[in-house]
Amino acid sequence: MRSIDNYQTLFQAFLTENSFNQMPQELYEPVNYILSIGGKRLRPLLALMGCELFSDKIERALPIAMAVEVFHNFTLLHDDIMDAAPLRRGQPTVHTKYNINTGILSGDVMLIWAYRFLMNTEGGDAMTIRLLDIFNKMATEVCEGQQMDMNFETRSDVTIEEYICMIEFKTSVLIAAAFQMGALVGGGTEGDAQHLYEFGRNIGIAFQIQDDILDSFGDPLKFGKKVGGDIIQNKKTLLVLKALELADEVQKTDLQKLMSETPTDEATKIEAVKSLFEATGARRFAELEMENYLKIAFQHLSAPPLSTDKKNYMHQFANELMMREK
Amino acid sequence: MRSIDNYQTLFQAFLTENSFNQMPQELYEPVNYILSIGGKRLRPLLALMGCELFSDKIERALPIAMAVEVFHNFTLLHDDIMDAAPLRRGQPTVHTKYNINTGILSGDVMLIWAYRFLMNTEGGDAMTIRLLDIFNKMATEVCEGQQMDMNFETRSDVTIEEYICMIEFKTSVLIAAAFQMGALVGGGTEGDAQHLYEFGRNIGIAFQIQDDILDSFGDPLKFGKKVGGDIIQNKKTLLVLKALELADEVQKTDLQKLMSETPTDEATKIEAVKSLFEATGARRFAELEMENYLKIAFQHLSAPPLSTDKKNYMHQFANELMMREK
Numbered sequence A, B: 001m002r003s004i005d006n007y008q009t010l011f012q013a014f015l016t017e018n019s020f021n022q023m024p025q026e027l028y029e030p031v032n033y034i035l036s037i038g039g040k041r042l043r044p045l046l047a048l049m050g051c052e053l054f055s056d057k058i059e060r061a062l063p064i065a066m067a068v069e070v071f072h073n074f075t076l077l078h079d080d081i082m083d084a085a086p087l088r089r090g091q092p093t094v095h096t097k098y099n100i101n102t103g104i105l106s107g108d109v110m111l112i113w114a115y116r117f118l119m120n121t122e123g124g125d126a127m128t129i130r131l132l133d134i135f136n137k138m139a140t141e142v143c144e145g146q147q148m149d150m151n152f153e154t155r156s157d158v159t160i161e162e163y164i165c166m167i168e169f170k171t172s173v174l175i176a177a178a179f180q181m182g183a184l185v186g187g188g189t190e191g192d193a194q195h196l197y198e199f200g201r202n203i204g205i206a207f208q209i210q211d212d213i214l215d216s217f218g219d220p221l222k223f224g225k226k227v228g229g230d231i232i233q234n235k236k237t238l239l240v241l242k243a244l245e246l247a248d249e250v251q252k253t254d255l256q257k258l259m260s261e262t263p264t265d266e267a268t269k270i271e272a273v274k275s276l277f278e279a280t281g282a283r284r285f286a287e288l289e290m291e292n293y294l295k296i297a298f299q300h301l302s303a304p305p306l307s308t309d310k311k312n313y314m315h316q317f318a319n320e321l322m323m324r325e326k
Helices: A004-017 A025-036 A042-052 A058-082 A100-119 A125-154 A160-185 A190-217 A238-246 A249-260 A266-279 A282-302 A308-322 B004-017 B025-036 B042-052 B058-083 B100-119 B125-154 B160-185 B190-217 B238-246 B249-260 B266-280 B282-302 B308-322
Strands: none
Touching: A004 A042, A004 A058, A025 A058, A025 A100, A025 B125, A042 A058, A042 A160, A042 A190, A058 A100, A058 A125, A058 A160, A058 B100, A100 A125, A100 B058, A100 B100, A100 B125, A125 A160, A125 B025, A125 B100, A125 B125, A160 A190, A160 A238, A190 A238, A190 A266, A190 A282, A190 A308, A238 A249, A238 A266, A238 A282, A249 A266, A266 A282, A282 A308, B004 B042, B004 B058, B025 B058, B025 B100, B042 B058, B042 B160, B042 B190, B058 B100, B058 B125, B058 B160, B100 B125, B125 B160, B160 B190, B160 B238, B190 B238, B190 B266, B190 B282, B190 B308, B238 B249, B238 B266, B238 B282, B249 B266, B266 B282, B282 B308
């Protein structure tokens, strides 16, 4: 297996080769823009790794890597419009830099190009069809997850099961599908690829739960976003849902009151809500859930017939992903 | 070949069987809504006809018919947001009845489902891949055509060649691809299907040019839209572009003045612009262009090895499409 840098260099070269120079420029310039403001290129990396677990010919997975990155950025582009977000990775969002209509249409064409890239994968018609089936299911679920997330904003009866399903659809299935498609094109069996899918899906859920925890309890010097952001926005995270479930009457009233008022002092509100997360046991619950999903993920990693070196590499990679704070 | 009603009944039954009953309801209800407010179901009809030219088993083309109808309605949904249109076929548009975010996301999931339906077509993996390649090219061009149309609003140097390319991409390639994919799944050769594509593409361009002409010169009692609507909106139609090209200095100044002022009386402006379309020869040019595209379309129809009955049927169908006014 290669270094993360090596994978990223390989993908970046492919991305540059395949930049969108077509006309009309007004349609494709925003596509190049959102792809250029980067991020960690995590999803393409997973497709390349999934392939290399089973084959040395990792360039086979480059079209898949491109498809998942273009798809991911399409969802970011449209989500930013829906959230009216002015910035993405510190840069103006597409609809801010250009306009909303450009954002909608450039996003649409990115979704189509994600299919086009995916279809460039070598390996024969049956392989292409199999990848498209995986992609279709994943893409549908991502839209459904985004809708669930929007629904939750106005619902007061969200269950923990529904919340987990939402984060699974909105973020984990893409990570899972990237691994699975990479594994298949690398020559892994359907069974191997399914284990990689489950590895990715469970890692993704664990990662998202950790994000909820860090948002409240992260180190402000290390956490990428503003600590307490979810609390100020009254976001119904796993911590809130579980705290409401475990709270006694007094705690429940306190939490509901805190979440319905505009705070005079944000720091005080953050501390009060965090105390309730601790006192109700919601923080502990979330940490245990996260560890449980990680455990399941590693069980799936252990199933395919891979060398110990490869398994250790993936284990370490997953741990590093999870360790990005703490 | 069947009656138009017969094709439409067949498609409507398939559409009803495949209505979107999945969760979350907030995502799929708008999809059912836009599909229910109907229209003429022209594109699915073309896919079914394209198939029946080569095979009795026209139910083979139903997934293609569904894919093109879902794709077409996805474009309408997103276009209505971009145009801030309150009504579609006399009913509230999706973003008016629900909201813009729902419109964006439901449109996105429709595009994905168009691919899913297309992939349900029988005929083996190679056929599926071929259909997907046609669909990808068409879908990309439709987005590019929509962007060109938006660009033209603020450009003053649009050429007639660019205008024809815009209407070709925005509307004709979908009509063309519906015929082509239907022909392929019906067992037509690549060559036959290419002729059907060119038949549809040229009919589509002729139809759109006719729409420009009728908008100015149509019978107000028969034309579906308000006659003179394009003139009031100062839309750069083929008539305007050609009139500016053919006009003498005085006519050019008159037309540019008419198109830059807010009229005190709309009827007077419409009559003045129409006179210039006549005097410059732009109307005659547009009529000749339309007839030329129709002629090319019928040349392509005559190429495949089809019975005279079938060719006559298609000829008459195309003529009836073009005769809807006049």
